[in-house]
Amino acid sequence: MSDEALVHAEIDRAWEQTTLPDDQRPDVEVIRYTDLIEGAEAIAACMNERGGWNVRASAGGYGSDDPMPSGQETAYALDAYVCEASYPTDPKYLRPLDKTQRERLYDFYDVELRACFDKHDQTMAELPSRGKFVEDYYQMTWDPYADVTDTGTPAGARAFDELQAECSMLPGTDSGVWG
Known part of the structure; x- marks a missing residue:
């Protein structure tokens, strides 16, 4: 599988996690590839900048200890997708290990x-x-x-x-x- 296909598949998985209809999927440009550690930090910073979500990076990814404000689930899901698609994992980390x-x-x-x-x-x-x-x-x-x-x-x-x-x-x- 090509590097482009690996990244595209990762971005598609991020969209599927939103559970939103495909007609709501925004076009997103990749800002830069991230490694396995800094990816969560880049996504958390992006989320906080986009929507003021108070998201933090952790060893397992990113998240928030704050409760989700009622009615904000769609906005959160869209921001998460945009940030994950903007900072996808470098393809070298997505390839099977030899x-x-x-x-x-x-x-x-x-x-x-x-x-x-x-x-x-x-x-x-x-x-x-x-x-x-x-x-x-x-x-x-x-x-x-x-x-x-x-x-x-x-x-x-x-x-x-x-x-x-x-x-x-x-x-x-x-x-x-x-x-």
């Missing part, structure tokens, strides 16, 4: 992510063997956070959010995973 990239991702999880969990006195879920991880990457459902404890209390939930923010499953752009 074997070498999956091996580098395994190394990241086994060394850096595990060390981050240890720093937070948490146990990372057991990582499959290197061979299984590399060969079955697109079929497996491994979740490094599955064994995190004490998430049922407010303090535990905050600690879990902090763990996810500081111990992201997304390796940095300099990790070699992304080519």
